[in-house]
Amino acid sequence: MSLGQVGDFEIRLLKVFEAVVESGGFSAAESELSIGRSTISTHIANLEDRLDLKLCRRGRGGFSLTEEGVEVYELMKELFAALDGFRSGVNALHVRLTGNLRVIASDAICMDPQARLPEAIAEFTAAAPEVNVLLDVKALNDIERMVLNDEADIGLIPFHRQLSGLNYAPLYADQFHLYCSRAHPLYDSPNSDALLEQVLAAKVVHAGIHTSPEVGSQLADMNKAAISYFYEARLAMILSGAYIGFMPDAFVQQQVASGELRALVPETKHYALEIVAITRAHGKANRARALFLESLTGMTEVDRV
Template identity: 35%
Template sequence: MKLTGSDIHLLSVFDSVVRNDGFSAAQIELGISQPTISNHITALEERLGVKLCQRGRRGFMLTEKGRMVHEIGQALLDGLNTHSAHLAELRGNLVGQLKIAMVDAITTDPGCKLPEAIRSFTQAAPAVRIDLSISNPQDIMAGLLDGSYHIGFGSFDNLVSGLHLTDLYVEPHALYCADTHPFFARKDVDITDAEIEDTPWVHRGYWSQQRMKSYAASDEDRIVRQIESQLMMVLSGGYLGLLPEHLAASFEVDGRLRRMACETFNFGCPMQLIRRSGAVPKVIERFWQTLQACYP
């Protein structure tokens, strides 16, 4: 079939529905009513001759063919956005959308220069729309490869091929317990490394083994996918956890967290900037350079 402008519009509506997991949330992003969205999806199904999704009382669910159509549509829309950016560059304008994804819990990090970079970039390219999202490193890398994101900010273990990465600074991490943990009231000299190893920990699931305990994890250890979730588990008093020092600082002041004296388990987490390998549109390259310039 030969794609038309109407087909591309219908695919973009379908993409919004899938990303928002249903019609209700998609209508906010698209600015159109649910009945209109439903009509668009029906029109796309009739155009393609396939059932894209199940919708009704049981909620929204993609069919297998619907999942395939969405993947094709994403690739098409991403390609159009990239080529549109290149065409705009021919006129010497920085326009379009810049999709940045960052890890969570970094707003308290004095080493994070994203606000300064965004301010500088916005002054130089006011026509560019910045879309800032929070995700975990694995999903950021996947999003960079499929076009969901243009630039990622965080720490990336197990780098996959097709991505380019540069180091920015080091984020210090230390081991903490909460005020309700049995270790909190004990003297440092009375707590052995063996006891620390034997007590339950909470880890981030996206960390490589080097950032977790070097010994075998116990059945009592827990895995989370966000830093905020890890902090919550540590504050529960049931677990030790390696947390960014800047995030734990205010809780230390309030007496809710204690930094463990043992330095064996602490480490410096390299914070990095990541994007697709190869040539990229000028908008992406410009922001990349702007953020790097914040780290002389």
């Protein structure tokens, strides 16, 4: 016979069994359980019937467990430990959120209007006012390492690869075009096949890391002459007039509106880069992290709809 559902009745019988084993016998368990020996004996008999196993021996030789009784006792301890863990976990859900939440963003994501990070921080701090949000900016590879090593709770990065130790939540996509400044010789050139040839020969400043196959494809036939990872520094290189380079449209919209920058061959030279929130795939639950991620994805989800 196999054991069916384990309910409250079986749990009560197992508690009696636990007291008997840890007291060393039926008589010794009477004061522990505040019930008589005959009632204890009935409970143990009911448990043995439920399990279809002989759990203990009692008689002139004293109290002892059978081999099956020893095994059931060990399994029972695992069951009670799991129940205690469940109870503690549920109780923890009612505890106020405190401490620090460490958020690390790549480059200009913090102030990208599509990220809506200020709004997400405002919503989070209203829901968890006792949690301090620590926000910093790092290079992409550093952010991945910090999240994997539990040095940061959430990382905001351009998606470029899938690491087994991380979870990825899509936020939005940045659109990139190839820009030159008013000081560059190509600024006044009309878009044409001839301009494309000149673009391919012009010096390009780029991030210097592999971000996606699409980005690699766009740069493959170009004159990669300088490296500048951070957008602000790359923009300064482009504004010098010595280089052209890909920039996210949202980041340079002010310079485009003022005429300081123009997009070169926009139908040909462009790509999209998905921005994601990364978190550790393993480790204990983090309610503050989950709440902030919910705020962040909720903000960007509204924009995507």
